[in-house]
Amino acid sequence: DLNITLADIAALPAATFKLAVVGDLNMSGGRPDWGNPHLEVDSIGVKGPLGPLDIEGYIKFFDNDIIYGNGMKGALQAKLDLGVNKIVINSHIMFGYTTFNYFYVDLSYLTTLGTPIVPPVSMFGLGGGVYYNMLKTDDISPAALLKGTTNDLNRYKPASNIIGFKASIVVGVGNGTPFHATGTLEMKFTSDFGIKTVELDVDAAMMAELTSD
Numbered sequence: 001d002l003n004i005t006l007a008d009i010a011a012l013p014a015a016t017f018k019l020a021v022v023g024d025l026n027m028s029g030g031r032p033d034w035g036n037p038h039l040e041v042d043s044i045g046v047k048g049p050l051g052p053l054d055i056e057g058y059i060k061f062f063d064n065d066i067i068y069g070n071g072m073k074g075a076l077q078a079k080l081d082l083g084v085n086k087i088v089i090n091s092h093i094m095f096g097y098t099t100f101n102y103f104y105v106d107l108s109y110l111t112t113l114g115t116p117i118v119p120p121v122s123m124f125g126l127g128g129g130v131y132y133n134m135l136k137t138d139d140i141s142p143a144a145l146l147k148g149t150t151n152d153l154n155r156y157k158p159a160s161n162i163i164g165f166k167a168s169i170v171v172g173v174g175n176g177t178p179f180h181a182t183g184t185l186e187m188k189f190t191s192d193f194g195i196k197t198v199e200l201d202v203d204a205a206m207m208a209e210l211t212s213d
Helices: 142-147
Strands: 002-005 014-028 031-050 053-065 069-081 086-097 101-118 121-136 156-173 179-190 195-206
Touching: 101 156, 121 179
Parallel strands: none
Antiparallel strands: 002 014, 014 031, 031 053, 053 069, 069 086, 086 101, 101 121, 121 156, 156 179, 179 195
16 A cells, blocks of 8 residues: 655645556566566545545546446545534445446435424435446345445446436434434436336434434
């Protein structure tokens, strides 16, 4: 790993690069003979403060993956602490190519200071996403269920002739700790925009802080 300080300023994050030297290794005359050595970047990570924000993110590159082919994926989380109100923004991306191009992008935000809808219910967050030539798989591991990551990017696999959209809303009672729930509406279409499936997922929690999910 290669750790880089972007600047000698406390209000800027640190970056981490994972690099690899790749080449062909053969034995010639009893000695190793390196052929076509080159440098590959595996991933780039960033973590730390950026002004008033606390950010953490990564970009990972993949090449000749058995499922995803060639491409990149990444995630970014930004937190803003305003005292009474805390805001968390999350985004995930994936772009790649197997025998066809595909991509996935989503964005969501969560705030601890809700917007009243109908007393005592308030809205605490919104989210949305779009994907192309990808499909959400149904294989959910017990570990993913316990961690509450059943809808993460890793569940989406390349699949041709599919276009998908999803939108989510987070609502709760009081400050969200007594009860809050996330509802996600997801629609999949064929490449000619014929409706393939419509799904509605609801995740709920009681006596749990909004930002602890």
